[in-house]
Amino acid sequence: MALLTWLKRHLVVLAGLLTLGYLLLPNVIVTVFSFNQPKGRFNYEWQHFSADAWKDPCGVADLCGSLALSLQIAFWATLGATVLGTMIAFALVRYRFRARGAISSLLFLPMAMPEVVMAASLLTLFLNMGARLGFWTVLIAHIMFCLSFVVTAVKARVMSMDPRLEQAAQDLYAGPFQTFLRVTLPIAAPGIAAGALLAFALSFDDFIITNFNAGSAVTFPMFVWGSAQRGTPVQINVIGTAMFVVAVLLVLASMALGRRRTRRKA
């Protein structure tokens, strides 16, 4: 009886913790196995603790090269998709032009298309155009599929923006450029940042489209896939854990910054 009452009272918390565990367990495994010293070539069974891989993360041939390439592509893809996507979002929300509705719907197509099909078709396109597969073809493909996500994120923000704010800025002596810089951009910034983060994450771990269109270039996801055929080095887990920690630290830092700002201003 007492147990039942206790359960009733804490059901929501319990469900929440279980869900959280479900979400985080894979991350925990990645982290734990980054400290493993596997017996053979595969890092699938726990042997004993070792920090060797952490001391030498680039110890595996080509790993850090592929990581650098992935970060580079993700950076430029994010920049390209965010700039283009933000402009498209503003155009779609602010202006009335022919085929505006159609363009709005067409932008969802890349999201709806099965990725494998998209990847194969892109390869066909690049080959027919005589393009040399590599960094540039991957970058073009990434900007293309990130674009829809950025547009969606920014559009939601711009749509909820009161047009009177910009009129107020103009009324207070801000010309078109100043209005955009001082009012429009800062207010749209959270939407733009969300779109950029999404684009970075999507580009960084994309495998299918990249694999089809990379030619001889090898990105980090491709390296992991390739090495998984022959054996998984512990360094993969090290890189994975490091990325996870950086992301968590970034989130914590932005939260702390926000809290400090509100406290200072209050």
Added chain:
Amino acid sequence: MNTTHTAPAVRQTGGDVRLSGISKTYGSFTAVHPLDLTVPRGSFFALLGASGCGKTTTLRMIAGLEEPTTGTVSLGDQDVTRLPPYKRPVNTVFQSYALFPHLDIFENVAFGLRRRGIKGVKKQVEEMLDLVQLGEQARKKPHQLSGGQQQRVAVARALINHPRVLLLDEPLGALDLKLRRQMQLELKRIQTEVGITFVHVTHDQEEAMTMADTVAVMNGGRVEQLGAPADLYENPRTTFVANFLGTSNFIEAEVGSHRGDDLLLDACGDRLVLPRARCGAPAAVGTKVLAGVRPEKISLAHADDAGAVPGDRNRLTGTIAEASFTGVATQYVLDSPACPRFSVYVQNVDRDTRLVPGAEVVAHWSPAHTFGLDAAQDAGAGAEETA
């Protein structure tokens, strides 16, 4: 139609805002018909009307946020019709304030000064925040303030630029009644203190009459009448103005004869006297006019006391259809052959207990409180739109 409206004070001081033949059309819809309007320098000017009457469009054309289809906007001697909003010496207090959510109160108020490249804004901003009693809140964000405080920030943000004209677009619409009354007095105080011309758009007739020196009543994209609040109230020239500002009774009547400076009207057997000067319609014998009178100008006498009513009063006989006690006064609705729903407000000084529904009464009032309007218009215009 191109009517000219000029407030009397203009002739001495020159206008601060001059609209000449200004109009705005959207496709086939005309929001503002060609309009001439002069706002005297240093005055508190109200544009009053129901929603969709063109008052906000007119204000936005002064601000430069809307380009007029025809006509010109001048500030003082300068034609600003082609100037963008950020080059006009005019600032606006927007409906729902439009404070910048990402900037704190200090930066919101400093925005206009900074955009004009003014250095060392700290002292000015602090003085302005003190004027609106928000010195303590400088580092808060807009969403941390109450509605009344946000409203004051919006006023401070505009006033700090010392605009030639301050435009207010329904600035008190979002506040509750008590706060609104308080802010009306506050705005009036600030206006007197800084001496800047205020152009205030509102749909609240009481607000317009409390605050403004001059009120322009707008209807369907046109100015129906312009004048001092008391003048508009006592001498409405259209049924719209008569109904939109307060309440009016209208009696359909016919000009029977002239007697000196008065017109004698026939209204279903009752004879009414209307001073000729207070008749805004053609007054030839035989023409139809609407005789108007405000409910609070009327006294009621029981039919038994009809003999005691002085002979020089206008009188109307009828029966009481409804009586509602409101504390300070009692509102009666009479059923009379000349006017089926005739409203009378009687102050509760000495209550006559015989005045109950069904009682035969005589309503009487001074001929000087009667006004005559053209019978060709709808007697109910503007009545249901009163906020």
